[in-house]
Amino acid sequence: MKQIILALLVISMIASCRSSRKISTAITKKDTVVTAVAGGPDTAQLIRTALQKIEANRIGYNTFNGKVNVDYSSADGKKYDVNVILRMRKDSAIWMSANAILGIEAMRVLITKDSIKVINKLEKTYTARSIDYIQEVTSLPLTLNTLQDLIIGNPVYVDSNIVAYSATQNGVSLLSLGRFFKNLLTLDQATMTLKHSKLDDVNLSRNRTADLAYDEYETKRGPNFSTRRSITVSEKKRLDVKLDFKQYEFNQEVSFPFSIPKNYDRP
Numbered sequence: 152m153k154q155i156i157l158a159l160l161v162i163s164m165i166a167s168c169r170s171s172r173k174i175s176t177a178i179t180k181k182d183t184v185v186t187a188v189a190g191g192p193d194t195a196q197l198i199r200t201a202l203q204k205i206e207a208n209r210i211g212y213n214t215f216n217g218k219v220n221v222d223y224s225s226a227d228g229k230k231y232d233v234n235v236i237l238r239m240r241k242d243s244a245i246w247m248s249a250n251a252i253l254g255i256e257a258m259r260v261l262i263t264k265d266s267i268k269v270i271n272k273l274e275k276t277y278t279a280r281s282i283d284y285i286q287e288v289t290s291l292p293l294t295l296n297t298l299q300d301l302i303i304g305n306p307v308y309v310d311s312n313i314v315a316y317s318a319t320q321n322g323v324s325l326l327s328l329g330r331f332f333k334n335l336l337t338l339d340q341a342t343m344t345l346k347h348s349k350l351d352d353v354n355l356s357r358n359r360t361a362d363l364a365y366d367e368y369e370t371k372r373g374p375n376f377s378t379r380r381s382i383t384v385s386e387k388k389r390l391d392v393k394l395d396f397k398q399y400e401f402n403q404e405v406s407f408p409f410s411i412p413k414n415y416d417r418p
Contacts, residue, residue, distance in 0.1 A: 194316060197316060197318070198313050198316050198325070201316070201323055201325055201338070201343070202311065202313070202325075204338075204343040205306060205309065205336075205338070205343065205345075207343075208342075208343055208344055208345070208375065209305050209306075210303045210304065210305055210374040210375075210376065210401075211374075212241055212303065212374070212401045212402055213240070213241055213401075213402050214238070214239065214240050214241070214401070214402055214403060214404070214405045215237075215238070215239045215241075215302070215303060215399065215400070215401055215402075215405075216236075216237065216238040216239070216399070216400055216403060216405050217236075217237055217396055217397075217398055217399030217400065218234065218235070218236055218237075218396070218397045218398040218399075219234075219235050219237065219394055219395065219396045219397065220232070220233075220234055220235075220394070220395040220397060221233045221234075221235055221392065221393075221394060222392065222393040222394075222395075223390075223391075223392050224390070224391040224392070233249050233250070233251075233257075234249070234250045234254075235247055235248065235249050235250070236248045236250075237302065238405040238406070238407060239299055239302065239303075239405070240405060240407075241299065242264075242295070242296065242299075243263070243264075244261065244262065244263050244295075244407055245260075245261070245262040245295065245298060245299060245302070246259075246260070246261050246262075246405075246407040246409070247259070247260040247261075247262075248260075251273070255272075256272055257271070257272055257273050258270065258271050258272060258273070259272070259409060261407060261409050262282070262285070262295060262298065263282070263295065264282065264294075264295045265281070265282055266279060266280065266281060266282055267279075267280050267281075267282060267284050267285060268280075268409065270409070270411060270415070274416075275412070275414065275415050275416060276415055276416045276417070276418060277411045277415045277416070277417050278417070278418060279417075282294070282295065285298070292331050303376075304345070304365060304376060304377045304380070306334075306336060306345050306348060307348075308327075308329055308331060308332045308334050308350060309327050309329070309334055309336065310327040310328060310329030310330070310334070311327070312327055312328050312329065313325055313326065313327050314326050314327070314328050318340070319340070320340065321340060322337050322338055322339055322340050322346060323337070323338045323340060323343070324336065324337050324338075325338070328353065329353070330353070331352070331353060332350040332351060332352060332353060333350070333351045333352075333353055334348060334349070334350050335347075335348070335349040335351075336348055342368075342375065344365070344368055344375055344377075345365050345377070346364070346365055346366075347362075347363065347364050347365070348361075348362075348363040348365075349361070349362050349363075350362075350363075357386065358385075358386060358387065359385070359386040360384075360385050360386075361382070361383065361384045361385070362382070362383040362384075363380065363381075363382050364380065364381045364382075365377035365379075365380055366378075366379045366380070366381075367379040372399060372400055372401055373401055374401065376396075376399065378395070378396040378399075379393075379394065379395055379396070380393070380394040381393050381394075382394070
């Protein structure tokens with residue numbers, strides 16, 4: 152069941168597994184595209200301007216609903232192709248329903264600030280855990296708000312402590328150093344939308360890193376929304392995920408149906 156839960160939650164960049172396999176060279180060890188901040192007034196102003204534009208591009212919403220195809224590849228070679236319906240109310244709840252082969256609903260998940268609840272319709276079980284369970288299975292400091300930002304496409308783990316900056320014709324790069332992660336952000340030069348985020352654990356004893364890419368932006372529903380994402384998360388094991396949003400809407404009425412059949416086991 153945990154693998155299916157991971158496949159669902161990976162929409163929100165969930166996963167950090169453990170094994171002896173080394174991190175792929177697709178995730179580089181060195182951040183060579185940035186240059187050290189010189190500390191001059193011009194550079195400081197460029198950094199302030201970039202941070203202001205990042206904040207201005209953050210997607211604000213009350214509710215969100217969408218349909219997304221999740222292409223999930225685990226380190227053991229298994230692949231999953233899951234269609235997920237998801238609904239959110241900001242700062243309140245994330246609801247997900249995953250469809251298996253032939254469109255049969257396999258699982259329903261409800262995440263709030265305090266808990267995560269899972270109805271597994273294939274195994275006829277119901278599980279309720281503390282929100283801490285998300286951090287347990289992912290080894291990531293995830294909260295409801297972080298998960299919602301990841302789903303929406305807002306940048307996460309961005310600290311105002313910018314230690315490096317560079318600008319080219321192709322984009323702007325900022326390197327922030329926060330409590331948990333060093334985050335190398337790459338932004339589109341023209342729109343300042345997020346193109347790439349590379350997270351490396353500030354704890355050097357952990358070889359934990361994540362690579363997020365954002366593509367296919369569109370404004371059909373108002374905000375500039377990335378409809379295609381790719382996510383790679385590694386510690387001692389690697390997980391690859393591709394997300395393709397087929398439908399999405401902002402600020403429409405949403406509901407979170409979560410009826411538990413009486414005959415379901417509650418392990």
